[in-house]
Amino acid sequence: MKKGRVIFLNGVTSAGKTSIVEALQERDDIFFYVVANDLFQEMIGDKYLRQNYWKYLSEVIIMMYHTARLYSDMGKNVLIDGILVEREELKPHYRQLTEILADNPLDIVEVYCPLEVCRQRNIDRGDRYETQSEEQHALMAKNIAYSAKVDTSAHSPAECADSIVKALFSAGN
Numbered sequence: 535m536k537k538g539r540v541i542f543l544n545g546v547t548s549a550g551k552t553s554i555v556e557a558l559q560e561r562d563d564i565f566f567y568v569v570a571n572d573l574f575q576e577m578i579g580d581k582y583l584r585q586n587y588w589k590y591l592s593e594v595i596i597m598m599y600h601t602a603r604l605y606s607d608m609g610k611n612v613l614i615d616g617i618l619v620e621r622e623e624l625k626p627h628y629r630q631l632t633e634i635l636a637d638n639p640l641d642i643v644e645v646y647c648p649l650e651v652c653r654q655r656n657i658d659r660g661d662r663y664e665t666q667s668e669e670q671h672a673l674m675a676k677n678i679a680y681s682a683k684v685d686t687s688a689h690s691p692a693e694c695a696d697s698i699v700k701a702l703f704s705a706g707n
Contacts, residue, residue: 537638538610540602541566541702542631544618544678545645546667548655550686550694551615554645557695558613564699567605570615574598592623599634606638618642618675628675641681641702645694651687 543551555568574594575583582590595616602612618628632640647655652667682701684694 535607535609538606538608538612539702540606540612540614540635540638540640541698542614542616542618542640542642543645544616544642544674544680545647546617546649546652546670546674547662548652548659548667549645549647550684550691551645553686553691554684554694554698555613555615557691558698560692561695561699564611564703566611566613568613568615569598569602569605571595571598571617572615588621588623592621595624595627596630596634599631603635603638606635617670618678619670619673620675621673628678642678643698643702644678644680644683645686646683647686 543554545551552570552572555566555570558564558566559568571591574597575591577594578590598614598616602614605612618631620627624630649668649671653664656662656664656666682698684697686694689697
């Protein structure tokens with residue numbers, strides 16, 4: 535059985551990853567299952583997150599990658615809505631991701647947005663704190679081999695989705 539593609543949308547909070555996921559799921563030409571940091575974080579009780587946020591979040595993130603691998607192994611395309619941070623609890627995070635998905639077609643897409651735009655989006659959303667994107671940016675993994683990059687400050691979610699599909703699913707990819 536042909537394995538499904540795993541597309542990891544990597545970017546700080548409010549960069550536009552979830553909006554791109556929604557735009558990709560509106561398409562008629564390709565279907566993706568979605569696994570996301572936020573969805574997997576909901577599997578952990580608030581009590582435990584308050585006790586040791588990064589310990590429990592780190593565990594569930596690794597489980598999320600194994601879940602993506604299972605879907606891919608079953609021939610399903612998967613979107614990961616997440617962020618590759620190099621916290622002590624996850625180090626080496628980027629390497630762990632690539633090792634877990636070593637036998638699966640993995641593409642990492644940089645979802646970029648200037649931090650000042652993310653800051654304003656955080657304020658407008660009201661469910662993030664103002665400096666959350668900057669704090670995540672400081673923790674992001676370095677030297678990631680990106681397959682594509684989209685700028686959500688310059689393009690709509692649908693335009694970003696089109697760009698990702700063209701870059702990753704064109705003839706020969």
